[in-house]
Structure formats: structure tokens, C-alpha cells
Amino acid sequence: MRKTGIDKIPGRFMLTLAKPNEDNMLPAVNLKPPFNITRFSHVVLEVNDVGCSRDFYVNVGGLVETEFTDGVSYLRGLSEACHHSLVLAPAGDKPACRRIGYRVFLEEDLDKAKAFFEEKGLPAEWVEVRNQGRTLLVSDPSGARIELCSSMSVHPRKFLAVHEHRGARAQGLDHCQIMVADPLGLSAFYGELGFRTSEYIAAGDTLIANFMYRKGVCLDLALVPGIGPQLHHFAYTVPESSDIFAVCDFASRYGYGDSIERGPGRHGPSGVLFVYLRDPDGHRVEFFNNHYTTIDAELEPIRWDAASLSTNVHWGMPAVSKWFFEASEFAGVPLEHPEKMPNPMTLERYAEGLAKS
Structure with a gap:
């Protein structure tokens, strides 16, 4: 597996490139799916x-x-x-x-x-x-x-x-992230439908998160482990990096300052600036600046080796626990528990470790 030159950050990530199935993890993708x-x-x-x-x-x-x-x-x-x-x-x-x-x-x-x-x-x-x-x-x-x-x-x-124009000037809906009991199995299903992987997070031989796409940028659907199916978040693009901070100002202006749940920060996978908010009913929405393109057939999935689900590799603190475990249920759909619940590096665990050091 080829290193990209990005060093491992202790407790966080090591970035490598991996061809599909090179590590016997990613399911096959049908490049001519049964419908488009x-x-x-x-x-x-x-x-x-x-x-x-x-x-x-x-x-x-x-x-x-x-x-x-x-x-x-x-x-x-x-x-x-x-x-x-x-x-x-x-x-x-x-x-x-x-x-x-x-x-x-x-x-x-x-x-x-x-x-x-x-x-x-x-x-x-x-x-x-x-x-x-x-x-x-x-x-x-x-x-x-x-x-x-x-x-x-x-x-x-x-x-x-x-x-x-008002608020963060959201431009368009980009992707969603779904919590499911079996991300690997569901990745195989969406692979049949032509969804390709841009990046994925893995711990050893365990798939932790899969970032899949259809539209030619790096994400339409993210699959992560947890009690599911639940909608973890949906995301809108904003036109300028400054709008990531503007959404926080507007949230404060309209009485939603405490709804800012994570960020501003810069993701490891995708490298975008982001902020997550909870709406008045607790549904989670992300605002971020735009992705890179992935339309070319020769592009390989990027593997992130990780001991946790944190994607704040570049800078910023880990997310609070509720970011990993709270999500919106699908109305009337029974929930299934994974065989093993994720144990990510949360802000609470991080602070506890600092207190003991």
C-alpha cells in the first residue's frame, strides 16, 4: 500500500491510498448499474x-x-x-x-x-x-x-x-450521513447501484466509515456504524469559507448559539471546512465549503487508518459524545444495534485524558 507522505498523527490518522479490494475490505462497485x-x-x-x-x-x-x-x-x-x-x-x-x-x-x-x-x-x-x-x-x-x-x-x-440573501447563503444540498448496524454490508448494496468510494476510515480490517458518491464529487452518502438506520446529518455547501463562521454568527443572532454542536473545523477526509448545528427539533445539519472532483475512473479510494471516528485530523478538538451517538430516526422504521458499538475519541474522553496527564 503506497504512503502519500502524510505522517501518522498519534491517536488520529495515517493516510494511505488503497485500490478497491486491495485490503479485502471495500466491496466491488458495479460501474454499469441496473439504473442510474x-x-x-x-x-x-x-x-x-x-x-x-x-x-x-x-x-x-x-x-x-x-x-x-x-x-x-x-x-x-x-x-x-x-x-x-x-x-x-x-x-x-x-x-x-x-x-x-x-x-x-x-x-x-x-x-x-x-x-x-x-x-x-x-x-x-x-x-x-x-x-x-x-x-x-x-x-x-x-x-x-x-x-x-x-x-x-x-x-x-x-x-x-x-x-x-440571508444567513450562511447555503447553495445546495450535497450529501447525507446514515448510521447503520452494518456499514460494510450496506456498502456492498450501494456498490451494486454504482456508488463509488472516495475515502474510507478503517481500523485494521474493520470498516468504520465509507464515503460514497455518484455525482462526481467525493460524497453523496456516508455510512457509519451505530444504532440504525438513522439520519446522522445532511449537508449544504456555502459559497465562501467565511460563511462557515457567518452561520455561527447568525445562529447567535437568532437565538441558536447553543445549537452549534461541532466546529468550525477542517475535516481529515475531504479536507473541507465545516460546522454542524442542531435545528430546533435536534435534526443535525452541516454547512461546509465544496469538495474536490472524483469523476475520473482511474481515481483510487483513499484509506484513513484510525483508532476512532474523529475526522478532525487537521485542527480542532474532537466532537462531543452526542455527535457520534445521537441522530434522527426514520419514522416508523425499527432500529437495529450493531454487534459492537463504536468507541470514538470524544471531547469528553479527550478532556479526561488531559486531566490525567
Whole structure:
């Protein structure tokens, strides 16, 4: 395995390049999948107070509301033309993630997807969704609920309407991170669907996190171990590095200063600047500056050897414990526990070690 020249940081990471299956860890990828998923598309959250949550995402994050109807808010980033990337709907018993969404390229991909999921014995049904074309609702092997659609209604982008900009000026939805009991097994499933790995974290022969993509930058879906399936976070890009800090200022301005959970910092995998916040219902959202491209076929996955799930290799403190273990359940989906719970280096453990030194 070739070293890249980045030295090992004690207790954190050693960066190496690994070809798929070179260390018998990464599942195979189908480069000609049975149907064509193009990108991560949208998130549907159930919240206690739609108006309160909408104000958080508009005033702090800078999203724009495309439509508010029947008590549901449809939001999107400033660079997004499609109707919505975030939907806020009234909660049932408690706040939850109702579903996440991916786009497919052509409508015929939806029929191919239905056949694929049915052949796997996984749920697949047609559903009517406002401002989306024909939509297929499926479940992956973890139970996570997923919408597949090929089209939405289109609206003018707002990135040049600077007089309307607010908050962190979020540009577009980029990726989500899902906690699951078996990240390796689910990685194999998404590999069948053409998802490639840009980077992954491993401890010995154990896959700790897998960062997978379809759209030609390094991430659409991150899979990490834990009680699941649960939505750990979803992430929006911002146009300038300064907007990472601006979102913190706007959070403070609108009374959400204590919702800043992790960062600002710089990730090890991907190297992006980031900050994580919890919305009024505890759903976690990340704002970050953009990724590198991964569209070329010869690019190899990057392996990060790690003893923990911390990705603050460059600078910054480890995340607090709740960042690793708290997440949004999928509404009505049973949870499964992993055989072994992760034991990451949390801020609490780090501080305890400093106190003893």
C-alpha cells in the first residue's frame, strides 16, 4: 500500500491510498448499474413546529422557501433550480426523518429501480409527491426510507438575487450521513447501484466509515456504524469559507448559539471546512465549503487508518459524545444495534485524558 507522505498523527490518522479490494475490505462497485442514480436530492423531515424550523433554515442557513402549502414548507439553496431539497412537515409522534431522496437520470430508470428492489425482496411502491414527477418509494436493506424521482418543477435560481440573501447563503444540498448496524454490508448494496468510494476510515480490517458518491464529487452518502438506520446529518455547501463562521454568527443572532454542536473545523477526509448545528427539533445539519472532483475512473479510494471516528485530523478538538451517538430516526422504521458499538475519541474522553496527564 503506497504512503502519500502524510505522517501518522498519534491517536488520529495515517493516510494511505488503497485500490478497491486491495485490503479485502471495500466491496466491488458495479460501474454499469441496473439504473442510474445521479445524486443525493432531498430530505423530508418531520418537525414539531414547521414555522420555527423554517425560520431556522432561512435565517441561519440562508435557504429560500419555494412554497408553503398545507402546513408543509419546501426549501432549497440559492443555486438550486429544482423545487426543493429540504421539506419540513408536521411531526407525528415525534420529530423524525420521514425519508431521504435521490435523483435518477431518466424516468425509465424508475421502472428499472422498481424491478431491482422487488427482485431483492425490498419494499418498492409508487407514491404521489407534490412538485415531483413520478416517484418511487423504496427501502434499502437497513430499512432507510428513500424516494427516487427523475424530475421536479423548476424555478429561477436565487444566487444572483443578493438583496434576498440571508444567513450562511447555503447553495445546495450535497450529501447525507446514515448510521447503520452494518456499514460494510450496506456498502456492498450501494456498490451494486454504482456508488463509488472516495475515502474510507478503517481500523485494521474493520470498516468504520465509507464515503460514497455518484455525482462526481467525493460524497453523496456516508455510512457509519451505530444504532440504525438513522439520519446522522445532511449537508449544504456555502459559497465562501467565511460563511462557515457567518452561520455561527447568525445562529447567535437568532437565538441558536447553543445549537452549534461541532466546529468550525477542517475535516481529515475531504479536507473541507465545516460546522454542524442542531435545528430546533435536534435534526443535525452541516454547512461546509465544496469538495474536490472524483469523476475520473482511474481515481483510487483513499484509506484513513484510525483508532476512532474523529475526522478532525487537521485542527480542532474532537466532537462531543452526542455527535457520534445521537441522530434522527426514520419514522416508523425499527432500529437495529450493531454487534459492537463504536468507541470514538470524544471531547469528553479527550478532556479526561488531559486531566490525567
